Amino acid sequence: MHKMNNKxxxxxxxxxxxxxxxxxxxxxxxxxxxNRKKTFHFTVEELKNSMNLKRSKKIxxxxxxxxxxxxxxxxxxxEFSLENNTSYYDTxxxxxxxxxxxxxxxxxxxxxxxxxxxxxxxxxKKIKNVEVVIRLENNN
Amino acid sequence: MHKMNNKxxxxxxxxxxxxxxxxxxxxxxxxxxxNRKKTFHFTVEELKNSMNLKRSKKIxxxxxxxxxxxxxxxxxxxEFSLENNTSYYDTxxxxxxxxxxxxxxxxxxxxxxxxxxxxxxxxxKKIKNVEVVIRLENNN
DNA sequence: ACATACTTTAGAATAATTATAAAGTAGTTA
DNA sequence: TAACTACTTTATAATTATTCTAAAGTATGT
Ligand SMILES: [Mn+2]
Ligand SMILES: [Mn+2]
Ligand SMILES: [Zn+2]
Ligand SMILES: [Zn+2]
Numbered sequence: 001m002h003k004m005n006n007k008x009x010x011x012x013x014x015x016x017x018x019x020x021x022x023x024x025x026x027x028x029x030x031x032x033x034x035n036r037k038k039t040f041h042f043t044v045e046e047l048k049n050s051m052n053l054k055r056s057k058k059i060x061x062x063x064x065x066x067x068x069x070x071x072x073x074x075x076x077x078x079e080f081s082l083e084n085n086t087s088y089y090d091t092x093x094x095x096x097x098x099x100x101x102x103x104x105x106x107x108x109x110x111x112x113x114x115x116x117x118x119x120x121x122x123x124x125k126k127i128k129n130v131e132v133v134i135r136l137e138n139n140n
Numbered sequence: 141m142h143k144m145n146n147k148x149x150x151x152x153x154x155x156x157x158x159x160x161x162x163x164x165x166x167x168x169x170x171x172x173x174x175n176r177k178k179t180f181h182f183t184v185e186e187l188k189n190s191m192n193l194k195r196s197k198k199i200x201x202x203x204x205x206x207x208x209x210x211x212x213x214x215x216x217x218x219e220f221s222l223e224n225n226t227s228y229y230d231t232x233x234x235x236x237x238x239x240x241x242x243x244x245x246x247x248x249x250x251x252x253x254x255x256x257x258x259x260x261x262x263x264x265k266k267i268k269n270v271e272v273v274i275r276l277e278n279n280n
Numbered sequence: 281a282c283a284t285a286c287t288t289t290a291g292a293a294t295a296a297t298t299a300t301a302a303a304g305t306a307g308t309t310a
Numbered sequence: 311t312a313a314c315t316a317c318t319t320t321a322t323a324a325t326t327a328t329t330c331t332a333a334a335g336t337a338t339g340t
Contacts, residue, residue, distance in 0.1 A: 021337080023287065045327075060289045065328070081221035085296065086327065101265060114256040119248055121276055125241060128275040135268040136261055161306080163318065185296075200320045205297070225327065226296065 011035060018074035020067065025059045029067045033077070039092040041105040044068055095129040101136040108134070151175060158214035160207065165199045169207045173217070179232040181245040184208055235269040241276040248274070 011030035012022045020026050032051055033040060044064050052058045068089060071077045078090040082100065090105075097108035113132050121127050151170035152162045160166055172191055173180060184204050192198045208229060211217045218230040222243065230245075237248035253272050261267050 021286070023336085025288075043327090062290085062329085063288060066287090079223050081223050081225070083219050083221050083227070085221065085225040085227055087223070087225055099262070101262075106262075108259055112257065112259045116254040116256045117252065119252045119274070121274075122239070122241075122246070124279055125276040126279050128277045130272060130274050132270060132272050134259070134261075134270050136265040137268040139264055139266050161317070163305085165319075183296090202298085202321085203319060206318090 014071060014074070014076045015067075018070040018076060020070050025063050026067050029059070029064065030071070033071070033091055036091075039090065039107045041088055041090050043086050043088055045086075095131060097132040097134070099134050099136055108132070154211060154214070154216045155207075158210040158216060160210050165203050166207050169199070169204065170211070173211070173231055176231075179230065179247045181228055181230050183226050183228055185226075235271060237272040237274070239274050239276055248272070 011034040012027060014034060015022045015026050015030050029047070029051065032047070047068070048059070048061060048064045068077065072079055072089065075093060078093045080088050080090055082088060082103065082105075088105070092107055094110065096110045097113050099106040099108060115130070118130065151174040152167060154174060155162045155166050155170050169187070169191065172187070187208070188199070188201060188204045208217065212219055212229065215233060218233045220228050220230060222228060222240065222245075228245070232247055234250065236250045237253050239246040239248060255270070258270065
């Protein structure tokens with residue numbers, strides 16, 4: 001019944017390792033998120049709208065939120081925040097940096113930024129990660 | 141009628157330069173925000189609750205939001221975001237860095253972090269600012 | 281096929297924020 | 311000071327993003 005080709009393997013495994021059975025809805029969401037070359041930065045609303053636009057039978061809001069949350073909890077998505085009280089998610093789960101350009105988000109690979117000087121963590125604490133945001137504006 | 145001592149001057153000026161008449165409510169908010177030694181990081185709800193706790197006549201939610209927004213638009217407050225879809229504000233409006241420690245935010249002066257390597261801005265763009273977040277966790 | 285557990289969904293509930301509009305206050309003028 | 315006007319405050323409604331609930335649907339094991 002379940003024809004699972006190699007192309008599907010990766011994103012179905014992400015569902016499985018998030019404790020989610022690979023239902024049709026979840027497989028389509030996971031495929032949409034992970035079956036692409038470049039990092040994807042998105043809000044749940046954006047994800048829902050772009051996926052549901054092309055479907056006759058819509059996937060419900062709750063399923064989008066539930067699936068994204070489970071993938072995030074399992075470490076397959078990273079959450080971040082711009083300055084508009086909406087959660088964004090990032091398919092690039094490694095520690096990395098970003099350009100923020102008027103709501104557009106672009107990845108900067110970790111090795112593109114190195115530090116000359118960094119403060120120490122306060123006593124009792126240690127550094128979990130260091131992430132940089134470079135805000136852009138138009139020339140002139 | 142209006143006894144304006146020197147201590148009040150600064151935060152009343154911030155109101156004036158935000159296009160706000162220094163009414164009683166606004167003066168108290170501005171004083172609460174700016175009449176302190178250390179940087180203050182807050183949400184509007186936190187501000188409202190801590191100020192209204194000690195008052196018999198409460199200041200309304202709308203006045204808190206309106207005043208904070210006007211101060212922010214005039215550049216007297218900076219907005220930022222943690223990962224919980226709530227706006228935070230920062231009385232330190234200079235470009236600077238932060239430790240994030242379990243919802244607690246601590247300023248890092250700009251000169252405490254220097255870069256060895258930084259990427260160039262994409263064509264047509266230039267860098268507005270570079271801000272670093274150092275996420276902390278407990279030692280072992 | 282049946283039982284059970286998991287899933288999807290519509291719609292209600294919540295939290296943060298913004299909008300609305302009526303009542304209050306202040307600055308200016310007569 | 312009275313009146314006029316513009317600005318302000320406030321309670322309340324509306325909106326947006328998100329989470330919760332509970333009923334109906336689907337899959338899995340026997
Ligand atoms: Mn907002
Ligand atoms: Mn929210
Ligand atoms: Zn990214
Ligand atoms: Zn700060």
